Amino acid sequence: MTALLEIVGARKAFGGVRAVDDCSLTVEEGSITALIGPNGSGKTTLFNLITGYLKADGGEFRFRGRDVTGSDPGRLYRQGLTRTFQQARVFPHMTVTENLVVAGGYSWRDLLVPRVLGRDRSRADVLLEEFRMTHVAELPASELSYGQRKLLEFAAVLMSEPRLVLLDEPTAGVNPVMIDTMERHIRERHAAGVTFLVVEHDMQFVMRLCDPVVVLDNGKEIFSGPPSEVQQNPLVLDAYLGT
Amino acid sequence: MTGSVHALIQGVVLGILTGGVYALMASGQTLIFGIMKVVNLAQGALVILAAYLSYTLFTSFGLDPLLTIPLTTVIMFGLGVVIQLVFLRPLKREDSAQLSLLVTFAVALLLEGFMSVVWKTTYRSTNTDYANSSWTFWGIQFTVVRVVAFVLSLVALGLLFLLLNRTKFGRAVRATVQNPMSAELLGVESKRVAALGFGLGAATAAAAGSVYGLLYPFNSGSHYDLISELLSIVVLGGLGSVGGAVIAALIVSTSSAVVATVFSPTWSSFTFFVILILVLLVRPQGLFGTVERGAL
Amino acid sequence: MSIRSLVRGGVFVAALMALPLLGFEHWVLNLMIFTLMYAAMSSAWNLVGGFAGYPSLGHAAFFGLGAYFVGLWFQHHAVVTGYEPFLVLPIAGLIAAVVGFPIAWIAMRTRADVFAIVTITLLFVAQTLAFNLDSLTGGAQGLAMPTPPFELARFEWPFYYAMLWILLASMGITYLSMRSKVGLSLDAIRADEDKALGVGVHVQGVKVLSFSISVALVAMAGGVWAYYETFTYPQFAFDPIITIGMVLMCFLGGRGTLWGPVIGAFILVPGQQYLAYRLGGSQFYLIAYAGVFLLIMLLMPRGILPTIADRVRRRRAIAASSEGPPPADASPPTAGPGSNVPVPSGGAA
Numbered sequence: 001m002t003a004l005l006e007i008v009g010a011r012k013a014f015g016g017v018r019a020v021d022d023c024s025l026t027v028e029e030g031s032i033t034a035l036i037g038p039n040g041s042g043k044t045t046l047f048n049l050i051t052g053y054l055k056a057d058g059g060e061f062r063f064r065g066r067d068v069t070g071s072d073p074g075r076l077y078r079q080g081l082t083r084t085f086q087q088a089r090v091f092p093h094m095t096v097t098e099n100l101v102v103a104g105g106y107s108w109r110d111l112l113v114p115r116v117l118g119r120d121r122s123r124a125d126v127l128l129e130e131f132r133m134t135h136v137a138e139l140p141a142s143e144l145s146y147g148q149r150k151l152l153e154f155a156a157v158l159m160s161e162p163r164l165v166l167l168d169e170p171t172a173g174v175n176p177v178m179i180d181t182m183e184r185h186i187r188e189r190h191a192a193g194v195t196f197l198v199v200e201h202d203m204q205f206v207m208r209l210c211d212p213v214v215v216l217d218n219g220k221e222i223f224s225g226p227p228s229e230v231q232q233n234p235l236v237l238d239a240y241l242g243t
Numbered sequence: 244m245t246g247s248v249h250a251l252i253q254g255v256v257l258g259i260l261t262g263g264v265y266a267l268m269a270s271g272q273t274l275i276f277g278i279m280k281v282v283n284l285a286q287g288a289l290v291i292l293a294a295y296l297s298y299t300l301f302t303s304f305g306l307d308p309l310l311t312i313p314l315t316t317v318i319m320f321g322l323g324v325v326i327q328l329v330f331l332r333p334l335k336r337e338d339s340a341q342l343s344l345l346v347t348f349a350v351a352l353l354l355e356g357f358m359s360v361v362w363k364t365t366y367r368s369t370n371t372d373y374a375n376s377s378w379t380f381w382g383i384q385f386t387v388v389r390v391v392a393f394v395l396s397l398v399a400l401g402l403l404f405l406l407l408n409r410t411k412f413g414r415a416v417r418a419t420v421q422n423p424m425s426a427e428l429l430g431v432e433s434k435r436v437a438a439l440g441f442g443l444g445a446a447t448a449a450a451a452g453s454v455y456g457l458l459y460p461f462n463s464g465s466h467y468d469l470i471s472e473l474l475s476i477v478v479l480g481g482l483g484s485v486g487g488a489v490i491a492a493l494i495v496s497t498s499s500a501v502v503a504t505v506f507s508p509t510w511s512s513f514t515f516f517v518i519l520i521l522v523l524l525v526r527p528q529g530l531f532g533t534v535e536r537g538a539l
Numbered sequence: 540m541s542i543r544s545l546v547r548g549g550v551f552v553a554a555l556m557a558l559p560l561l562g563f564e565h566w567v568l569n570l571m572i573f574t575l576m577y578a579a580m581s582s583a584w585n586l587v588g589g590f591a592g593y594p595s596l597g598h599a600a601f602f603g604l605g606a607y608f609v610g611l612w613f614q615h616h617a618v619v620t621g622y623e624p625f626l627v628l629p630i631a632g633l634i635a636a637v638v639g640f641p642i643a644w645i646a647m648r649t650r651a652d653v654f655a656i657v658t659i660t661l662l663f664v665a666q667t668l669a670f671n672l673d674s675l676t677g678g679a680q681g682l683a684m685p686t687p688p689f690e691l692a693r694f695e696w697p698f699y700y701a702m703l704w705i706l707l708a709s710m711g712i713t714y715l716s717m718r719s720k721v722g723l724s725l726d727a728i729r730a731d732e733d734k735a736l737g738v739g740v741h742v743q744g745v746k747v748l749s750f751s752i753s754v755a756l757v758a759m760a761g762g763v764w765a766y767y768e769t770f771t772y773p774q775f776a777f778d779p780i781i782t783i784g785m786v787l788m789c790f791l792g793g794r795g796t797l798w799g800p801v802i803g804a805f806i807l808v809p810g811q812q813y814l815a816y817r818l819g820g821s822q823f824y825l826i827a828y829a830g831v832f833l834l835i836m837l838l839m840p841r842g843i844l845p846t847i848a849d850r851v852r853r854r855r856a857i858a859a860s861s862e863g864p865p866p867a868d869a870s871p872p873t874a875g876p877g878s879n880v881p882v883p884s885g886g887a888a
Contacts, residue, residue: 051737077739089734091727102727103738106720111745115723160739282652284596284659333837341594342840344655345786348596349832352783356825467779471663474656482653509671516664519657520645527649 003062004029004164004195005050005081010059012045012219019045021219023059027164032186032196034210034227036203038240042219043199044086047166050197051083052076064163078105080163086172086199088149092142096133096152099141100124103156123159131155131185147178154185158194165189167198171205183209215239247505253383254504258497260389263396264454266492268469269476270403270485271447277420277483278440280340281331284347287469288354289445293319293452294461295362298369308369308453309395316449323445326350327438351466358463369456392454399450400489406443407485416440420483475519481528494518555703559696568695572767574808575702576760580781581788581800582709583756586749588786589794590713590722592729593651593746596782597658600665601639601754603776605631605761607669610682610771618685624766625701628759635758636751643750647743659779666777681772684765698767702760706801709756713797721745729795757785783832784811791835793842802843 005027012020020042027033035043048054050061052073061069063081076082090099101120116124128134131151136144141152150170157165170186171179179202186196186209200206206213207227215223215230217239223230230236272286296315297308330350334342377386407413418426419436426433455461455469476495480487495515503511555575559568580598588594608631609624618624646657669676676682689697716722724745727735736742765771788803811828818824839846 053733053737073733073737074739074742077737083737085734089731091730091734093730094723094726098723098726102723102735102740105739108741108744111720111724111741112715113720114718115720156738276652280652282656330833330837334840340652341592342836344594344596344652345790346833346836348783349829349836352825352832353829356823356827356829359825360823467663471660475660478653478656509668512667512671513664516660519660520642523645523649523653523657527653 002029003027004064005197006060006062007046007050008060008062010046010049010061011057012042012049012054013057018219020049020056023216023219023221025214025221025224027195027197028212029195030190030193031212032190032198032210034206034213035197035199035216036201036206036213036230037216041216041239043216044168045219046216047083047168047199051081051166077160077162080160081166082157082160082162082164083166084150084153084157084168084170086168088146088153090141090144090149090152090156093140095138095140096128096144097121097124097137099152100127100156100159104159127155127158130188147174147181150174150178150182151185154182158189162194164195164197167196167200169199169201171200171202179205249382250504251501254501255497256383256385257389257504258500259493260385260393261458261500262493262496263393263400264451264458265472265476265496266489267396267399267447267454268451269473269480269488269492270400271444271451272473273477273480273483273485273488274403274416274447275441275444276477277485278416278444279327279331279343279437281343281347281441282474282482283441283444284344284470284474285326285351285354286444286448286473287466288351288358289319289323289448290452290455290469291461291463291466292322292354292358293449294369294456295358295367295452296449297453298367298456299362301369301371307371308457309391312395312450312453315453316446319449319452320442320446323442324438326445327441331441332434332438351470355463355466362463364462364464366460366462367456368460369453371457388457392458395450395454399447403443403447403485412436412439416443472515475515479519479522552707559693559699565695568699570809570812572695572698572702573812574804575699575706576764577784577788577808578801578804579702579706579709580757580760581785581792581804582706582713583753583760584785585789585794585796585800586713586716586753587746589789589796589799590716590725590729591746591749592732593647593654593750594786595658595750595753596655596779596786597660597662597665598754598757598785599777599779599781600658600662601635601758602761602764602781603665603669603773604635604638605758606765606771606776607676607682608634608758609762609765610684611675613684614682618688621688622697624684624762625697628701628762631762632755632759636755639754640747640751643747644743647746647750659782662777662779662782666773669773669777676773679773681770682765684769684771686769687766698763701763705756705760705763710797710801712752712756716749717797721749725749780828784808787832787835790840790842793844793846796842796844799842799844 003026005025007023007025010020010023010025011018023042023046025035025046035046037043045054049056052071052075055070059069060067063076063079066079068076068079068081071079091102094102097116101116101124104120104123125134125137128137131154133148133151133155136148141149144152154167154170167186170182174182183205190196198206198210200210211227212225213223213227213230214221215233215236217235222235222239223233225233268286268290272283275281275283275286293315296318297311300306300311300314301308330346331343334346371388377384378390379385407417415426415431415436418431419433419440426436459465472495476491477488479495480489480491495518498518499511499514502514558571580602584595584598605628609627612627613624616623642657642661646654670678672678673680687694687697716725724735724740724742727738727740728742728746732742761776765776784807788807789800790803791807792801792803793799810831814827815824818827
């Protein structure tokens with residue numbers, strides 16, 4: 001396996017608080033890597049650094065072998081690195097189809113073509129079928145349930161055929177049935193060749209789905225290995241239980 | 244001393260002295276933004292209103308503008324609270340940022356209309372007997388009024404600093420500025436802080452207005468001149484940062500004064516816009532702003 | 540394009556085209572010129588303030604720019620047929636776009652409130668420059684234009700049609716952008732700019748583009764205005780009330796809609812004239828204007844069209860829900876605030 005995403009010595013401080021502190025991390029191509037850690041360990045900040053929403057104070061970010069340090073989210077997206085948000089951020093006043101199409105990636109020359117072209121629609125329809133959302137295709141996203149919005153956000157970032165998807169708590173706030181649905185879609189896409197980096201609090205979900213598991217504490221990577229070893233690692237236990 | 248160096252030093256002195264007053268005006272503005280995330284376009288109008296109040300107290304009752312500041316401060320505080328309660332609190336949360344901008348603009352127009360009805364539109368100035376005297380040291384002129392204004396602004400800023408750092412209300416305000424949600428979790432009543440904070444911001448306009456009336460002739464439309472300068476200062480300093488606003492006020496005012504004395508007053512009003520654009524080019528969050536755009 | 544909207548647009552255009560032919564008095568045409576001017580400018584403002592969600596408070600700077608450009612051009616060129624000023628309007632628009640582009644590029648990298656501040660600052664700087672550069676602009680004395688050599692009976696016609704064309708251009712551009720990926724991008728930006736950036740929307744480019752087009756249209760209206768008034772003064776060409784007019788009409792009619800700004804202008808401009816007529820030029824006018832402004836903001840912040848559209852939708856939803864079952868899987872959002880509420884940054888999570 002080769003490294004799809006490599007982070008070396010990433011740092012980010014807010015005022016005096018070091019949210020991410022000399023953190024290094026590798027995501028192997030074809031893996032579903034979990035990123036876990038206690039609250040305040042810097043997971044979300046690290047996500048924001050990787051996806052370009054925050055500028056790191058230091059450190060190097062490599063994606064597909066290329067240096068992407070300091071790239072903005074749009075450029076990373078076009079290179080195949082994308083994310084979802086913890087709060088399921090969709091565009092509420094746009095229809096489900098439009099939510100997919102807007103994320104489909106189009107060049108400058110396409111700006112003046114109609115909002116939803118025939119080929120946009122057929123691409124969106126394939127995904128909607130896969131996510132069993134065809135019946136809500138023309139509804140505004142604001143009328144979806146929270147769980148459906150999470151699915152929609154996930155489906156939307158797949159429109160660009162990404163190589164690496166960062167999922168920020170994909171199961172937070174959704175019901176057990178939806179958790180299973182989400183897991184199935186992740187597995188399907190993983191089988192189709194997409195790599196995942198997942199922040200998640202639901203440990204059963206992580207243990208079922210992810211390998212390897214990376215543990216973050218105080219902005220540092222303290223463990224990286226198969227899920228079976230995580231629970232025995234003394235450092236990890238310390239981090240979670242406190243000393 | 245050669246002429247141009249002399250002019251330069253005179254410009255710097257003038258700029259620093261004026262900068263103190265602008266710092267006071269802008270501190271209220273940035274405080275309001277920090278607490279409520281409201282860009283208060285009525286701050287200039289509030290300053291002019293306070294200038295009118297102290298002008299009237301001076302011409303009708305012979306009270307020195309510097310002595311009536313406590314009274315006008317109380318009045319302006321009350322007015323600020325009322326404005327917040329009546330016009331800003333009812334706004335819905337979803338697009339309150341856009342709406343509050345426009346609502347405070349409307350409040351500015353309302354105040355302007357009110358002032359031009361009460362005081363007409365002729366220019367007024369508060370002419371005390373010390374208005375035109377000045378001291379000269381080493382060939383540099385220090386106008387008494389400007390020195391007084393500067394000292395007074397420092398005192399007012401000092402009081403504001405104490406209020407923010409040494410009182411319970413100040414702690415609540417600072418907590419709200421830093422993180423409204425956790426402040427609320429810690430038991431800060433954000434609605435009350437917002438109303439009182441807006442009052443506090445308006446109250447800084449009282450001292451600033453008294454001083455403004457001493458320094459410049461003004462009429463009801465003068466708030467337009469103020470508002471763009473205040474806003475640039477606040478953005479330069481980093482929205483919500485009081486310390487940043489003070490330093491930005493000094494920078495803007497000094498460079499404007501230097502441009503005016505060394506080159507021409509024509510371009511001095513352009514100076515702050517150029518500084519504003521340059522700073523935004525390099526640091527979109529302002530000189531001392533910490534808030535980056537982000538998705539946290 | 541649906542039949543209904545085609546008919547609606549056709550009737551609107553035909554009625555406005557025919558209006559001068561109906562022999563109205565001069566004051567009616569004068570009022571209509573200002574109504575069309577504000578409708579055009581409000582519609583242009585809507586591209587940035589309504590669709591992109593960036594409230595510009597400095598559009599009057601570009602209105603003044605257009606006015607002064609036309610005024611200055613005809614300090615050096617003669618007006619013979621009377622139509623020359625209309626022909627240079629595209630240049631005025633182009634200059635505004637060129638001036639607006641870098642300013643927008645810088646100011647739009649930040650948040651909407653900083654953008655509003657930069658634009659309002661620009662307005663006052665432009666006004667001060669118009670006052671101070673008196674060798675160029677005539678300063679407070681103003682700038683005189685040649686008197687339009689039109690026959691008295693049809694004096695207003697050229698101005699009327701010029702404003703009408705700018706309005707139609709404005710609405711046409713709005714319509715096209717709504718139907719295209721530009722509109723899709725703008726919708727995404729307005730709803731959640733950070734998210735839009737993260738799914739590859741050309742955020743910065745689309746915002747700056749819409750700003751440039753918007754100010755170009757406003758500058759063209761300013762050019763027509765300067766010629767119609769024959770005198771350009773700094774305090775009128777760069778009047779914040781002009782910006783506020785555009786904003787207010789757009790808010791009243793409905794932001795982010797095609798017809799909203801037009802409806803707003805057709806209500807507010809005559810209303811404004813009536814207020815000015817009843818209250819004279821007195822200062823009470825300003826109070827009344829600000830009062831109306833506040834009432835609109837507080838009582839109907841979303842505007843007439845969206846409010847009506849909501850009513851209709853709700854009625855339909857009620858009708859529909861009495862027939863079909865409610866949507867399944869209605870688990871409430873439990874984590875975090877709504878999707879488009881900005882969460883304060885800072886601190887680790």
